[in-house]
Amino acid sequence: MRIAVDAMGGDNAPTAVVEGAVLAAREYQVEVLLVGQQELIKEHLSNYNYETGKIEVIHASQVVLMDESATEAVRRKRDSSIAVAARLLKSGDADAMVSAGNTAAALATTRVILGKLKGLARPAIATVFPNAIDFTVLLDVGANAGGCGPEHLLQFAVMGAVYAMDVMGKKNPKVGLLSVGEEKSKGSAITLDAFPLLEQSSINFVGNVEGKDITNGNTDVVVCDGFVGNVILKFAEGIGEMIFDLIKEELAQSRLAKLGMFLALPALKRFKARVDYQEYGGAPLLGINGGCIIGHGKSNAYAIKNAVRVASEFVSHRVNEHIEQYLRTMREI
């Protein structure tokens, strides 16, 4: 299997991306195509040992910046590393792609180059949140930040459920509709209309869920509007940072406390590993006609490696085929 990796995407590119690609090539049954500025990538690659033939460099002359407008990126940067990677998928030279770069640009670029899945109205960005037991898929977290209709929420539910089954190994995943109360009568105009659509579908719909259900492990897939999902995603990052900073500040005031934390460090590291985004390897763009995994902008080599693994699972478990199948079945009913 061949995974195209955007070597220029992310805050730590290309250093962390090249290292992550090498780690992935060593550990997994994949061939990595590193896409970006050839000379630069080769220079970084020369620091590592890897099996010949497991890493290939594909040149792309342009780079999409992290804060660049997605529309501009699509229009003016046709030879960006993202665009070149997407065209490798289109031509069949790669099976999936990974980018830790500009998410909006990746979405817009892959949408133009690869198109949408058959029967799908709108792609969505899914994110995998740690919960009290394992993981919850939350979508949409930003592909439709201007808002979505009830029928889009239904399709997000389908995509989230397939992803949870195929990549996360959940049998008959429980899908909840994010709202302000469990009662059917509670919610916004959009969730109220989406509720019966989900209820009538063949999805394992558990009804309305609340913000706390994203983390308590009761629900495998939580479906929401791209505006709400994006706010939650960024709030979660912010709250994590705040907790870390405040604890550090309080610990700094006492040597004994610092010693204590040192003793507790192995346990705290295990905790961190359970909630760390770097472990579960990125957010899938669902609904694009091709597997595309978006890494966090701050991805280190380890996170990139995991994103390559997720991309390969996305392909081997045939997520897109299953989504199209599901959508077709729903239309036929």
Added chain:
Amino acid sequence: MRIAVDAMGGDNAPTAVVEGAVLAAREYQVEVLLVGQQELIKEHLSNYNYETGKIEVIHASQVVLMDESATEAVRRKRDSSIAVAARLLKSGDADAMVSAGNTAAALATTRVILGKLKGLARPAIATVFPNAIDFTVLLDVGANAGGCGPEHLLQFAVMGAVYAMDVMGKKNPKVGLLSVGEEKSKGSAITLDAFPLLEQSSINFVGNVEGKDITNGNTDVVVCDGFVGNVILKFAEGIGEMIFDLIKEELAQSRLAKLGMFLALPALKRFKARVDYQEYGGAPLLGINGGCIIGHGKSNAYAIKNAVRVASEFVSHRVNEHIEQYLRTMREI
């Protein structure tokens, strides 16, 4: 000053509420009117010493349950402790009220009995979130869970700013509009329309903010739709519980780690105090013609005591008068 306290509201009522009222009566220059089932309250009160005349018991024959529908509570429980407390405000026998009971019922009941502030379209529930430096006011967190229009968001901004100034002592508080990106062009249909309204107002509007800005201390007041705010509020509670549970789980696996955490305990307790809702004493119902502070359902005595303090500050700083003034000035411009 006289604060009516709903003795029957909350998971730990009346025990924790009565104790909290006693603590408040001892510590603050307030007289507490404990509203609810007379015999029961008096029985609990008999466990404490307090200055005669600082606590009075007012009988209310009915109790609104935590999960009862707000409409039902308003219609069928006219003698509930919430309704009796609200009527004490209406008649001038109390200056403000505190309830840790059913939030929706408190909102609906006070709205019917006390009415809205002059010039205000919709009340909002504000919550005070800990951030990296001090606190951020987030509103609406659920009074308008079905959604709000741009003009409502503008009024929420006014109410939040006045609350931050009067009760939290912030000078010229920075007000942000919760959205999916800092750029003016990013957001939902409602936030896009609200942006120019906020920009043209005399509020210290800092533009769009993201989920992370609720906790990083950059913004004093964050304004959002009641649906979004409610989801965030419950997500924050969920994430706090999850972190606590996962850390406990990992610590349980090692004696050394447990010892370490014991040594770090004073620092961790200081941290907890900074992020604990019990410290900052409840969520104000803003826009109601009367001061009403809602305590968390899980409030202990300490949280109730703090809610009484916040209620007294709400009155002494004349929050409602200032909100009406602000709204009037805006209409005149």
